[in-house]
Amino acid sequence: MLKNYEDLSPNAIDILKEIGNIGSGNAASALSEMLGKSITMRVPDVRVLDYQAVIDELGGPEKVTTGILVLTHGDLEGMIMFLLDDSFAKVVLSTFLGKDNVNVLEIKQDMTDFSAVVEMGNIMAGSYLKALGLLTNMVIDMDVPSMTVDMMGAIMNYPMIEFSEVGDKVLLINDGFEIDNVSIKSNIIMIPTVDSLNLLMEKLGVTNG
Amino acid sequence: MANMITIGIGDLKVCRAPDVLITYALGSCIGICLLDSVANVGGLSHIMLPDSTASTNGPMYPMKFADSAIPLLIQQMERLGASRSRMKAKIAGGATMFTTTSEKFNIGIRNIEAVKRTLMQNRIPIMAEDTGLDYGRTQVFYTDTGVMEIRAAAKGTKTF
Numbered sequence: 001m002l003k004n005y006e007d008l009s010p011n012a013i014d015i016l017k018e019i020g021n022i023g024s025g026n027a028a029s030a031l032s033e034m035l036g037k038s039i040t041m042r043v044p045d046v047r048v049l050d051y052q053a054v055i056d057e058l059g060g061p062e063k064v065t066t067g068i069l070v071l072t073h074g075d076l077e078g079m080i081m082f083l084l085d086d087s088f089a090k091v092v093l094s095t096f097l098g099k100d101n102v103n104v105l106e107i108k109q110d111m112t113d114f115s116a117v118v119e120m121g122n123i124m125a126g127s128y129l130k131a132l133g134l135l136t137n138m139v140i141d142m143d144v145p146s147m148t149v150d151m152m153g154a155i156m157n158y159p160m161i162e163f164s165e166v167g168d169k170v171l172l173i174n175d176g177f178e179i180d181n182v183s184i185k186s187n188i189i190m191i192p193t194v195d196s197l198n199l200l201m202e203k204l205g206v207t208n209g
Numbered sequence: 210m211a212n213m214i215t216i217g218i219g220d221l222k223v224c225r226a227p228d229v230l231i232t233y234a235l236g237s238c239i240g241i242c243l244l245d246s247v248a249n250v251g252g253l254s255h256i257m258l259p260d261s262t263a264s265t266n267g268p269m270y271p272m273k274f275a276d277s278a279i280p281l282l283i284q285q286m287e288r289l290g291a292s293r294s295r296m297k298a299k300i301a302g303g304a305t306m307f308t309t310t311s312e313k314f315n316i317g318i319r320n321i322e323a324v325k326r327t328l329m330q331n332r333i334p335i336m337a338e339d340t341g342l343d344y345g346r347t348q349v350f351y352t353d354t355g356v357m358e359i360r361a362a363a364k365g366t367k368t369f
Contacts, residue, residue: 051218052217052218060233061233061234061347062233062234062347062360062362064362067306067307069307069309071309105362105363106363108363143309146307146308146309147307148306148307148343148344149362149363150236150306150344150345150362150363151233151234151236151345151347151362152234153218153233153234153235153236153345154234154235154236154304154306154344154345154346155236155306155345156234156236157218157234157235157236157237157238157257157306157345158236158237158306158307160218160257161237161238161257161258161316162316164257164258164266
């Protein structure tokens with residue numbers, strides 16, 4: 001039995017990396033379809049890191065970031081979170097609503113803007129989880145996403161506290177894409193509960209973690 | 210010259226005036242600033258959770274929990290010559306960063322309650338607070354003046 005991410009063998013981490021790879025590829029193509037624009041994807045870099053390293057890597061605790069949180073249920077209990085830079089919300093709002101130069105910090109004050117960005121998160125999370133479900137033969141449900149635009153450190157309080165039993169480390173999928181020559185940095189954090197992590201390893205045929 | 214001392218998540222530090230204590234991006238966590246302005250000793254604790262007795266990790270990480278971190282902070286300040294009866298508190302944080310369907314996730318509110326309860330048990334008055342709501346805060350505590358400065362991404366800087 002695995003107790004947390006730190007117990008994962010290099011082999012298991014490789015498999016998780018591959019899943020992260022496929023999942024984020026699916027999320028990006030869903031985004032591309034919705035926006036009706038072609039997307040150039042970067043090859044994701046997937047690592048298991050501790051929270052402090054994630055925060056430092058993504059620009060420090062005060063870096064303003066769009067965080068979209070999705071809680072998952074069914075065979076995979078846990079959460080995934082998208083951490084996106086300002087250009088994501090800007091591209092979504094200019095494509096869907098024709099709004100340019102939006103102040104990302106004010107999205108929460110405008111219900112239409114807010115819903116549009118949450119909906120994109122919803123679609124990306126849905127296609128990510130669908131890919132993961134197909135690969136692992138797991139039934140995965142998800143809640144409606146919750147979103148905020150705020151300091152990275154404050155956003156990360158949520159997984160650090162709610163999933164503290166899984167340990168200090170998380171799976172960080174650092175990918176990125178380009179839409180209309182605008183480069184968008186995107187990061188996905190995936191945290192299954194300890195039980196679900198064990199089931200995931202079992203479904204993937206990893207016996208010794 | 211005042212030193213700038215950074216307090217990480219689930220950590221605490223004490224100092225003598227005029228050093229400045231800073232903790233970054235409190236979400237549902239809470240930063241507790243204590244000051245004895247006669248002894249010129251200050252401290253800041255950045256807690257993550259309300260109750261160490263509810264967690265199996267409680268005894269291992271006392272600085273993460275409101276109920277165990279605050280007494281530790283008081284003790285360390287006393288070692289520098291502070292007196293509990295003169296200590297005054299300013300607190301910030303305890304936000305609800307994400308609205309989720311599950312009520313157990315409302316950790317911000319529970320943190321605020323636990324911090325206030327523990328301070329009251331130790332008879333330390335709260336002189337100012339900037340708590341709750343839905344946004345992150347960086348907290349800077351100037352131990353020479355007792356001023357607590359709060360920076361928020363969308364709200365600018367406020368002093369307490």
